[in-house]
Amino acid sequence: MKSSLVREFSFFRLKRSVILGIKSLWMHKLRSFLTALGIVFGVASVISMLAIGEGASYEAQEQIKELGSQNIILESVKPTNTTTAGEQERSLILEYGLTYRDIAQIQATVPGVELTVPSREIKDFLWGGSNSVDGIALGTVPWFPTMKNRDLIRGRYFTEMEMKDRSPVCVLTESLARQLYPLKEPIGQTVRMKTSYFRVVGVIEDDPVVAAAEEDLQSSSESSEGMEMMIPITTLEDHFGEVLFKYRSGSFEAEKVELHEVTARIEDPNQVMPAALAIQHILERNHSEVDYKMTVPLDLLRRAERTKQIFNIVLGSIAAISLLVGGIGIMNIMLATVTERTREIGIRRALGAKKKDIVFQFLIETVILSGAGGVLGVGVGLGIPLMVTYFADMVTIIQFWAPTLAFGISVTIGVLFGIYPAFRAADMNPVEALRHE
Amino acid sequence: MPESEAKTASGVSGKSTDPVIELRGVEKHYQMGEFLVKALKGIDLKILPGDYISILGPSGCGKSTMLNILGCLDQPSVGNYFLDGLDVAQLTDDDLSGVRGKKLGFIFQSYNLIQQLSVVENIEVPLYYQGVHEDESREIAVELAKKVGLGKRLDHKPTELSGGQQQRVAIARALSNDPAVILADEATGNLDSKSGGDILGIFDDLNADGKTLIMITHDEGMAKRTPRVIRLKDGLIEFDTYTEITK
Ligand SMILES: Nc1ncnc2c1ncn2[C@@H]1O[C@H](COP(=O)(O)OP(=O)(O)OP(=O)(O)O)[C@@H](O)[C@H]1O
Ligand SMILES: [Mg+2]
Numbered sequence: 001m002k003s004s005l006v007r008e009f010s011f012f013r014l015k016r017s018v019i020l021g022i023k024s025l026w027m028h029k030l031r032s033f034l035t036a037l038g039i040v041f042g043v044a045s046v047i048s049m050l051a052i053g054e055g056a057s058y059e060a061q062e063q064i065k066e067l068g069s070q071n072i073i074l075e076s077v078k079p080t081n082t083t084t085a086g087e088q089e090r091s092l093i094l095e096y097g098l099t100y101r102d103i104a105q106i107q108a109t110v111p112g113v114e115l116t117v118p119s120r121e122i123k124d125f126l127w128g129g130s131n132s133v134d135g136i137a138l139g140t141v142p143w144f145p146t147m148k149n150r151d152l153i154r155g156r157y158f159t160e161m162e163m164k165d166r167s168p169v170c171v172l173t174e175s176l177a178r179q180l181y182p183l184k185e186p187i188g189q190t191v192r193m194k195t196s197y198f199r200v201v202g203v204i205e206d207d208p209v210v211a212a213a214e215e216d217l218q219s220s221s222e223s224s225e226g227m228e229m230m231i232p233i234t235t236l237e238d239h240f241g242e243v244l245f246k247y248r249s250g251s252f253e254a255e256k257v258e259l260h261e262v263t264a265r266i267e268d269p270n271q272v273m274p275a276a277l278a279i280q281h282i283l284e285r286n287h288s289e290v291d292y293k294m295t296v297p298l299d300l301l302r303r304a305e306r307t308k309q310i311f312n313i314v315l316g317s318i319a320a321i322s323l324l325v326g327g328i329g330i331m332n333i334m335l336a337t338v339t340e341r342t343r344e345i346g347i348r349r350a351l352g353a354k355k356k357d358i359v360f361q362f363l364i365e366t367v368i369l370s371g372a373g374g375v376l377g378v379g380v381g382l383g384i385p386l387m388v389t390y391f392a393d394m395v396t397i398i399q400f401w402a403p404t405l406a407f408g409i410s411v412t413i414g415v416l417f418g419i420y421p422a423f424r425a426a427d428m429n430p431v432e433a434l435r436h437e
Numbered sequence: 438m439p440e441s442e443a444k445t446a447s448g449v450s451g452k453s454t455d456p457v458i459e460l461r462g463v464e465k466h467y468q469m470g471e472f473l474v475k476a477l478k479g480i481d482l483k484i485l486p487g488d489y490i491s492i493l494g495p496s497g498c499g500k501s502t503m504l505n506i507l508g509c510l511d512q513p514s515v516g517n518y519f520l521d522g523l524d525v526a527q528l529t530d531d532d533l534s535g536v537r538g539k540k541l542g543f544i545f546q547s548y549n550l551i552q553q554l555s556v557v558e559n560i561e562v563p564l565y566y567q568g569v570h571e572d573e574s575r576e577i578a579v580e581l582a583k584k585v586g587l588g589k590r591l592d593h594k595p596t597e598l599s600g601g602q603q604q605r606v607a608i609a610r611a612l613s614n615d616p617a618v619i620l621a622d623e624a625t626g627n628l629d630s631k632s633g634g635d636i637l638g639i640f641d642d643l644n645a646d647g648k649t650l651i652m653i654t655h656d657e658g659m660a661k662r663t664p665r666v667i668r669l670k671d672g673l674i675e676f677d678t679y680t681e682i683t684k
Pocket of ligand 2: 500501502622
């Protein structure tokens with residue numbers, strides 16, 4: 001009975017203090033609003049920066065994960081080195097890139113290499129029925145989809161038997177299938193490149209990395225990029241030989257590339273980095289110039305995580321500083337308020353207010369100010385990521401704890417920066433305070 | 438030691454009427470740079486319950502200083518102040534706040550109302566600090582506002598009231614906790630003679646109800662209405678009706 005009375009009493013007291021605080025703040029509407037604005041921006045920046053940072057790193061990580069975190073991707077790159085110009089003139093065929101020898105050595109010497117996916121590509125027009133498109137014939141292996149995390153949409157992938165038999169079968173990417181056979185069921189149809197015909201056995205989803213990159217670029221006008229026809233690597237060799245002819249800017253160019261791309265999958269995730277080092281050694285030994293490129297998604301992922309950490313620290317500091325500035329603004333205004341209301345404090349003390357009553361009154365006022373700023377800030381902070389997503393088409397992720405944390409910090413700042421002005425108010429001599437003009 | 442003194446003091450004189458207020462050799466000093474200003478130079482004073490007192494004296498003689506000490510807003514530099522037999526010097530800051538809130542009521546020359554609060558809310562301030570519940574405190578405040586003739590102005594802000602009306606709010610506020618002693622520092626100083634007279638009428642009624650009333654005034658005519666007059670000069674009591682009679 002008595003304890004409930006006490007509880008009711010303190011609740012009543014709190015309610016009255018809050019009402020009084022709002023009344024006092026309402027006397028100076030503009031000033032209170034401007035003061036709270038400091039906290040609004042602080043809180044909003046904490047929430048939106050976290051959301052944007054989280055979204056950006058999520059997007060980067062997703063893209064890297066698409067590459068496969070256990071994979072090491074090797075690509076042939078045309079050397080930019082001009083010192084070979086003399087040699088080039090002598091032999092008309094430019095020979096560069098990854099070789100079957102590299103692959104054999106990697107498989108033989110690097111421990112834990114589960115599989116390698118060699119692939120070669122030929123760029124030329126692809127014909128399907130009466131439609132044609134600038135595309136790529138990709139010679140590869142049956143386990144390509146598994147390793148590349150690519151889902152089949154329809155039909156099937158080619159089999160090991162078909163690779164062994166050098167069968168003229170192919171699997172089309174979704175966009176290629178749509179280009180060549182927009183109305184017909186593509187499976188069972190044929191696709192032609194140069195003079196060779198291939199029977200379609202399946203449709204596979206587009207390369208997500210290419211698809212994402214394409215969205216960023218202007219248009220899909222000259223995108224042979226996504227237009228891939230996958231055929232057994234053996235079939236490719238049979239039909240198109242080892243040398244590639246290109247007609248470019250008035251002169252023929254002949255290139256010989258054994259393998260355009262090789263993906264190595266390392267069974268033990270912990271062995272990915274050592275394996276990458278070993279592969280690098282082999283390639284350095286076999287190639288006099290750097291005509292290859294090695295991508296380690298796991299390494300990229302780790303770097304992305306490191307970047308995210310740094311990003312978070314930087315954003316966190318910026319947000320903390322803006323909240324600090326907001327807090328100092330509040331303290332400044334509360335000190336001015338205390339001076340301005342010296343007489344009121346004197347009156348209250350004369351009428352029986354204890355020091356702690358005065359402290360409480362001013363502290364409540366500061367907390368109302370920063371709390372209101374915090375609520376507004378949460379609103380703005382939730383709105384900004386939505387706008388960023390809507391207008392800039394960026395992924396933003398608001399973690400549930402971010403608004404809670406930001407609001408909590410704003411109230412804490414109210415208490416911290418309110419304590420000094422409140423105690424200054426309470427410590428005033430009642431007689432002097434009453435005499436204050 | 439002051440405590441035992443207090444007990445003997447009330448023990449000796451405490452047969453029928455113990456003084457509600459007793460000053461013994463009270464001095465108040467202010468350090469002004471190199472100079473020590475003595476605003477009060479040794480005041481001995483006993484005030485009995487139900488006394489109705491005017492304090493007179495030239496400007497700067499220490500009237501307000503003495504009233505602030507009586508009101509527990511200030512402490513004597515030298516000497517002792519006993520309120521209800523209790524040595525005020527022994528009380529903590531919180532105790533003093535409690536004494537001001539429960540036993541004393543203040544009325545100031547400049548009204549000193551809180552600007553952001555309405556008439557009722559101003560009257561409720563002392564009740565709030567005593568933890569009186571909302572409904573009860575509202576009831577008391579409304580009743581007091583009616584008593585001082587402001588029943589129709591309950592929700593007005595101080596700036597919407599005349600000086601006389603504001604002072605009546607201040608009186609109602611001073612009465613809200615039903616204090617034993619009311620202290621008024623030139624309560625009518627800012628008012629014309631008509632409103633001043635109204636205020637004094639209220640004071641007369643309060644004293645008739647048994648309240649101890651101490652008021653500072655510059656007006657000899659008003660001082661004539663009170664049974665007891667104290668004249669201060671240069672920080673000392675020059676004349677006190679009480680001592681004149683007991684002589
Ligand atoms: N805080 C202070 N610091 C220094 N001197 C003070 C202070 N308060 C009062 N005094 C001095 O004490 C003396 C008495 O002041 P007090 O206010 O008590 O006079 P008073 O009798 O109320 O005068 P009035 O009739 O003008 O109100 C004055 O000389 C004044 O200058
Ligand atoms: Mg005075």
